[in-house]
Amino acid sequence: MTNYEFRYASHPEDAKKYGTEELREHFLIENLFQDDAINLTYSMYDRYIVGGAKPVGKDLPLETIPYLKSDNFLDRRELGIVNVGGKGSVSVDGTVYELDKKEALYVGKGTKEVTFLAGGTQPLFYINSAPAHQSFPTTKVGKDKAEVLELGETKYANKRILNKLIVNSIVETCQLQMGITELVEGNVWNTMPAHTHERRMEAYFYFDLEEGQTVCHFMGQPQHTRHIFMKGNQAVLSPEWSIHSGSGTSNYSFVWGMAGENLDYGDMDVCPPDQLK
Numbered sequence: 001m002t003n004y005e006f007r008y009a010s011h012p013e014d015a016k017k018y019g020t021e022e023l024r025e026h027f028l029i030e031n032l033f034q035d036d037a038i039n040l041t042y043s044m045y046d047r048y049i050v051g052g053a054k055p056v057g058k059d060l061p062l063e064t065i066p067y068l069k070s071d072n073f074l075d076r077r078e079l080g081i082v083n084v085g086g087k088g089s090v091s092v093d094g095t096v097y098e099l100d101k102k103e104a105l106y107v108g109k110g111t112k113e114v115t116f117l118a119g120g121t122q123p124l125f126y127i128n129s130a131p132a133h134q135s136f137p138t139t140k141v142g143k144d145k146a147e148v149l150e151l152g153e154t155k156y157a158n159k160r161i162l163n164k165l166i167v168n169s170i171v172e173t174c175q176l177q178m179g180i181t182e183l184v185e186g187n188v189w190n191t192m193p194a195h196t197h198e199r200r201m202e203a204y205f206y207f208d209l210e211e212g213q214t215v216c217h218f219m220g221q222p223q224h225t226r227h228i229f230m231k232g233n234q235a236v237l238s239p240e241w242s243i244h245s246g247s248g249t250s251n252y253s254f255v256w257g258m259a260g261e262n263l264d265y266g267d268m269d270v271c272p273p274d275q276l277k
C-alpha cells in the first residue's frame with residue numbers, strides 16, 4: 001500500500017503568523033512508518049519527497065503517485081534511502097542491496113523497480129527524493145564509505161558526529177544530499193550555531209530518541225524563530241529561508257537531506273547564537 005500527501009511551500013511572512021497547529025500542519029511529518037505501507041509526502045520545497053517504508057509481512061514496491069504523472073517513480077527523479085531500523089534489503093531492478101542500520105543507498109533516475117523487501121530484523125527505510133536530469137549509478141554507501149566529522153563541544157552541549165553519506169565526494173547525484181548526525185550522550189543541541197542556505201531546502205528526520213523524550217525543533221528566519229516539539233521517527237520540512245536546529249531532552253540522531261541549487265555541503269550562512277530571536 002502507498003499513501004501520499006501534498007504540502008505547499010510557505011512564504012516566510014505568512015509563516016510568521018502561523019500558530020502551533022498551522023506550523024505542525026505545514027512542516028511536521030508525523031506518520032512515516034506504518035506496517036506494510038509506504039507513506040510519502042510530496043512537498044513544493046524543491047519538489048522534495050519525504051517518506052518511509054516499513055515492510056513487515058510483504059515486499060513493498062515503490063509505486064508512482066499521481067503528483068508525478070510518470071509511469072515509474074524514478075522516471076524523472078533520484079532517490080536516497082537510509083535504513084534507520086534493523087538489517088534489511090532493497091531490490092533495485094533485480095539487484096538486492098543489504099542495508100544495516102544507518103547505511104544508505106542512492107538510486108539513480110531511470111530505475112524501473114525499487115522494492116523494499118520484508119525480512120531481516122525489521123528495517124525502517126527512510127526515503128528522500130528530488131527531481132533529476134541525469135542518471136547516475138545506484139550506489140550503496142555503507143559505514144566504511146561514510147565521511148565522518150566531529151562537531152561541537154560538550155561545553156556548548158552540541159558535541160555530535162556528522163556522517164556524510166550521499167554527498168558528491170562519495171556518490172554522484174543531481175541534487176540530493178543526505179547524511180546522519182548523532183548527538184553524543186549528554187549533548188542536546190544540533191546545528192548550533194544555526195544556519196540557513198537559500199540555495200537549498202532541507203528535511204530533518206529525528207530517530208533513536210528515547211521513549212518519552214522530545215526534540216524541540218527550531219525553524220524560521222534567524223530573527224523570527226518558531227519551534228515544533230517532535231517525537232522520534234518524525235520528520236520536519238525546512239524551507240530555504242529557515243534555520244533548522246534542535247534541542248532535545250536527551251541525545252538523539254537525525255537524518256538530514258537536501259536538494260536545490262547546488263551540491264556544496266558547506267554553502268551555509270551561519271547565524272551566531274546571540275543574534276537569534
Ligand SMILES: O=C(O)C(=O)C[C@H](O)C(=O)CO
Nearest residue numbers: 160162181190191192244256
Ligand atoms: O549537526 C549539524 O550541524 C548538521 O547535521 C547540519 C546539517 O547537516 C545541515 O543542516 C546541512 O546543511
Ligand SMILES: [Zn+2]
Nearest residue numbers: 195197202244
Ligand atoms: Zn542545513
